[in-house]
Amino acid sequence: MGTIAGAQNILAGLKGAGIDLVSSVPDINMLELINLLYQDKEIAHVPVGREEEGIGVCTGAHLGGKRPAMLMQNGGLLNSCNGLTTTALQFGIPVLLLIYYAGDIGDNAFHMVGLVTEPVLDALGIKTIVMRDPAKVKQDIAGAVTLASSSKRPVALLLTRAVL
Amino acid sequence: MAPLIKDELFVTTAGGATNEWNAVRPSDGNIQVKTLGLCSSIGLGLAIALPKRKIFVFDGDGALWMNLGSLATIGLHQPKNLIHICWDNKQYESSGGEPTVATAGNIDFAGIARNAGIISSRSANTVEELKEAVAHALNNDGPHFICANIEAGRAEAPPLKYDELENKYHFIRYIEETEGVSILRIPQSASYLLK
Numbered sequence: 001m002g003t004i005a006g007a008q009n010i011l012a013g014l015k016g017a018g019i020d021l022v023s024s025v026p027d028i029n030m031l032e033l034i035n036l037l038y039q040d041k042e043i044a045h046v047p048v049g050r051e052e053e054g055i056g057v058c059t060g061a062h063l064g065g066k067r068p069a070m071l072m073q074n075g076g077l078l079n080s081c082n083g084l085t086t087t088a089l090q091f092g093i094p095v096l097l098l099i100y101y102a103g104d105i106g107d108n109a110f111h112m113v114g115l116v117t118e119p120v121l122d123a124l125g126i127k128t129i130v131m132r133d134p135a136k137v138k139q140d141i142a143g144a145v146t147l148a149s150s151s152k153r154p155v156a157l158l159l160t161r162a163v164l
Numbered sequence: 165m166a167p168l169i170k171d172e173l174f175v176t177t178a179g180g181a182t183n184e185w186n187a188v189r190p191s192d193g194n195i196q197v198k199t200l201g202l203c204s205s206i207g208l209g210l211a212i213a214l215p216k217r218k219i220f221v222f223d224g225d226g227a228l229w230m231n232l233g234s235l236a237t238i239g240l241h242q243p244k245n246l247i248h249i250c251w252d253n254k255q256y257e258s259s260g261g262e263p264t265v266a267t268a269g270n271i272d273f274a275g276i277a278r279n280a281g282i283i284s285s286r287s288a289n290t291v292e293e294l295k296e297a298v299a300h301a302l303n304n305d306g307p308h309f310i311c312a313n314i315e316a317g318r319a320e321a322p323p324l325k326y327d328e329l330e331n332k333y334h335f336i337r338y339i340e341e342t343e344g345v346s347i348l349r350i351p352q353s354a355s356y357l358l359k
Contacts, residue, residue, distance in 0.1 A: 044212060046241065049233040056202040060209025063336060065347040086199040091332045150351055
């Protein structure tokens with residue numbers, strides 16, 4: 001489920017980095033964060049049914065002047081690979097990818113998704129930070145948004161349970 | 165429908181629709197899409213970011229099949245400024261003419277859209293019906309969905325002027341100029357700031 005403090009820390013990091021639109025597909029470990037997004041008045045929250053839709057929504061939002069992020073589980077990262085490749089990367093779209101790292105070390109489920117997550121991001125050429133330290137959350141989000149903006153590419157933050 | 169268009173933005177699906185529309189209405193307000201099916205989602209994001217601007221999406225029956233769930237998502241978010249047209253020629257024409265979900269004639273895209281919450285949803289079977297539907301969409305709050313039932317067949321159209329990157333830059337600059345906003349925000353280099 002994550003903790004309220006973890007969710008508040010991430011939300012504050014997103015706002016501090018200028019993120020003003022988040023598209024999402026839920027995961028139980030991001031429940032508190034998604035609940036905050038539903039209540040928040042500053043960030044436009046755009047739930048979608050499938051993660052690749054969210055890559056499209058974030059792309060359109062960027063073209064229209066928003067700073068978007070896509071919140072999803074790593075299974076959803078796999079669902080969105082074509083959109084990431086032939087839209088986000090091919091058109092040069094800065095999108096912050098906030099990905100819950102299911103199947104991470106210490107997780108007793110989703111091990112196959114966990115095993116392929118970092119190799120897939122690497123193959124896509126998407127710079128990735130694995131977030132394990134709550135004290136570095138704001139710094140990592142700000143750094144990722146800066147790099148996404150200057151490189152005009154998606155940048156990924158893998159959210160482990162330690163920061164949620 | 166091109167004579168009805170002013171400064172509206174167009175998101176056009178991978179396939180022939182992009183070349184043909186750019187031949188009819190050459191404009192930096194057109195953006196091409198390279199991911200089959202994603203035009204409706206990109207249009208939704210654009211419509212949410214620019215709620216006062218009319219956004220057209222040109223979809224196809226094969227592309228819409230690939231992202232049919234986007235109709236539900238558009239129905240959920242109810243963007244008033246989105247006009248989603250599916251050019252339904254009942255085949256994957258750009259892929260060589262293979263059948264799509266629409267070929268057998270069982271599917272009712274406009275009915276699906278309406279039942280997903282896109283209340284202003286209709287089919288157009290003639291040029292006059294299409295013009296009437298587009299005029300209605302331009303003059304009323306949406307979201308709007310129009311299934312335009314068309315014959316297969318390609319029109320003569322020149323290749324696109326821009327690749328996807330140049331298209332993106334022109335499209336964003338066009339929005340910046342017409343909306344009076346800054347989107348690209350090229351950062352000042354750190355070495356300059358130090359002075």
